[in-house]
Amino acid sequence: MAKRKLVIRIGATDADFKEFKDTWKRLERKEKVMPKYSLTFENWMTWLNALTPKRWEMLAYLRQQGEMSIYSLAKKLNRDYKNVHTDVTELMELGLIERKDKKVFVPWDEIDAQLKLAA
Numbered sequence: 001m002a003k004r005k006l007v008i009r010i011g012a013t014d015a016d017f018k019e020f021k022d023t024w025k026r027l028e029r030k031e032k033v034m035p036k037y038s039l040t041f042e043n044w045m046t047w048l049n050a051l052t053p054k055r056w057e058m059l060a061y062l063r064q065q066g067e068m069s070i071y072s073l074a075k076k077l078n079r080d081y082k083n084v085h086t087d088v089t090e091l092m093e094l095g096l097i098e099r100k101d102k103k104v105f106v107p108w109d110e111i112d113a114q115l116k117l118a119a
Helices: 014-028 044-050 053-065 070-077 081-094
Strands: 005-010 037-041 098-100 103-105 110-114
Touching: 005 044, 037 044, 053 070, 053 081, 070 081
Parallel strands: 005 037, 005 110
Antiparallel strands: 098 103
16 A cells, blocks of 8 residues: 655645646546645745644654544643644644544655745
8 A cells, every 4th residue: 555645845836736737637648647645835934833843743743653532642742632622623624634533643654844945
């Protein structure tokens, strides 16, 4: 089974649309297409607001430990439940965390965060 990889980057969504269009054309030609998953932030500040150090810490811990309830996650990280719940909700909206039954988990085997200094 192939690893699920998410690429996180900063930039215009034009590149995402071009990639989508190219993939669509390949599918029309009946070519095999491997799924690609990406999350693009408009700018550096948007990235920093969405992916705070505490959220990165939570993602790494949850990926390493496996699925668990939000309550357990808060206890293990020694953080306030309400703050962890808020962070989990935000990360779920971004697609970085998923929920199954009453437990949350990181569905990605790898997250590749790409930062370019110049366009």
